[in-house]
Amino acid sequence: MKALTQTDRRRRRAPTIYEVAKRAGVSIATVSRVQQQPSRVAAPTRDRVERAIKELAYRPSRLGRSLAHGSHDATGIVFPDLSGPYYSAVILGYEEASAAQGQSVLILATHRRPRTVEQVLHLADRVDGLVIMGRTVGDDVVEQLDRRGVPMVLLARPPAAAIDSIRSENRRSAEALVRHLIEHGHDRIGFVGDPADSADVAERFEGFLAAHRGAGIQPAFDPTPSALRETDGRAAAITLLGRADRPTAVVGANDEVALGVLDAARGAGIRVPTELAVTGWDDIPMTRHVSPALTTVRQPMFDLGRRAAALLHERITVDPAEPRHETLPTRLVVRSSCGCTAPAEEKEE
Amino acid sequence: MKALTQTDRRRRRAPTIYEVAKRAGVSIATVSRVQQQPSRVAAPTRDRVERAIKELAYRPSRLGRSLAHGSHDATGIVFPDLSGPYYSAVILGYEEASAAQGQSVLILATHRRPRTVEQVLHLADRVDGLVIMGRTVGDDVVEQLDRRGVPMVLLARPPAAAIDSIRSENRRSAEALVRHLIEHGHDRIGFVGDPADSADVAERFEGFLAAHRGAGIQPAFDPTPSALRETDGRAAAITLLGRADRPTAVVGANDEVALGVLDAARGAGIRVPTELAVTGWDDIPMTRHVSPALTTVRQPMFDLGRRAAALLHERITVDPAEPRHETLPTRLVVRSSCGCTAPAEEKEE
């Protein structure tokens, strides 16, 4: 009996439209019509077909359908390595909006492997369009895909050529952030992060410089290069804080880096914020929970994903003449790691 | 000129195998062979074909290929609403392993919408197999898919019928965790979380009860129902901690809930861990950063996803006779929120 059950469970050939047609005593065209435009089929016929469909538990093959129709009804999103809250939030936003549009979502993480390019091209073959995050692939690949006619949206990547893009504002908020630190009296401010690493970081660093210029002071340090994980930030900060002329404030390229800085400071016995101010970027959930609570810049990660889905969908369906380049607003969130005692904007919204 | 560029970028009909064949002066069978088994084509012919492929930038249509071959080379993972670090980690592990197998990954978040079932069935139509997390869909749907012959792996869901499953150990670690609290002298321990909500929570609560039994004491409270987000945990804890006979220790169903409890305690002016011990579950990155650092149970979220991918892949390719049910080990991570002063296992590994 057990073997029977096994057999029973075994991969079954799914019923095709032909079997439904035969059972209902109609042609396959009619079966197809019943699914596409039921109104164009006489009620009695329709009933027979629907019964047959039910009885056979028929589901049209996506592959057949897609091949005939010429579209995948799916899109893909390419993101960097296995990262934290930032990427999850973007992807969730993307998934939500895509699902609402009836599009399936394929994800691809580029694990910094050499096969990345191949994988991205491969992915492009099975979707109607692609969202490319940051520096996951080179411009050459983007161009190649564009030439091939693959609808794309670049996310958190400098607007290239004539391709739609979406990102959030960095420069102005970074300037506001650093200005805030300067107003706290800091004039020896470090920057932990690598401007060469991503456009986002580069722009944040530009804002950092702009704030200095605005205050008429020279940056006391070059950026301390660091990847965007906490452990990278910690390592970089250990170097930076070990200097005799160490900074009195450190701007982290993102929240995770800032947490690493916090940790490094703790390890070095440096008090935050009294001896060292620290700021982050993103406003991930954790920022509220650390002590001192992290002053940061909130960026609308979920909306970034959602909006990317919308842009891509338009690109696929109507293909607007002009490329769109959107920048979502960000906002300084002052907590206590910058030295503020009565946090101005601690409330959730 | 601009219009020209536009036109140039417009969706282009991709070259088909026929055009390559014509250009190379061979039949489509030969073109196909060059891609499948190059060795079976004479070198000179092969060269001509390869040149034609290059010149036309030909890429075989996935749809055509899949239809002919009868497989999608893709799998899907279904997870609940937009959640935190737990789901991201599982999904990333799943993606990584799947990519290594050459499988594309489709994701679907069930936003607790009524359309969920339809969406899952839809997803099943476009993949070779499915991972179903937790209570995203009812048993009826799982059965329906199983009857249809869709290879599946159930993740963090009670092993149903003859379907492969993977999860991590809950009961024993929960018992160890609560025993630890009891050894701290607690005998009025609350549980924040809803055992009816998921199998994971139910099993953790069983462990909670088992520890009490083992110590010969009665649980002082029924579980305080709570969903798994921080805000839910906070709300539930506010109730629980507001009682005159409030607990001296609270076991959170997961880390986020525990953070909510921490927050509620802070709001009520209750000191942790001196007046109240708190524990979580999962060991998300944040647990290290809060103060006091959270005592919790580490579960291998990334591996959960990775292993699910492996099981599914086997199921799809070799279809083992017997269903496999795996349970990954978990581990108590003692930090300070339980009242321990010299954290025993604080080191990262």
Add this chain to the structure above:
DNA sequence: TTGTAAGCGTTATCAT
């Protein structure tokens, strides 16, 4: 070694 031709499961255009 290469070509012919039959699928694969739809959709959609014509006829009827």
Add this chain to the structure above:
DNA sequence: ATGATAACGCTTACAA
């Protein structure tokens, strides 16, 4: 209102 039938783009026997 319904049915034939030609795509859609590939893989893979089977022939030659």
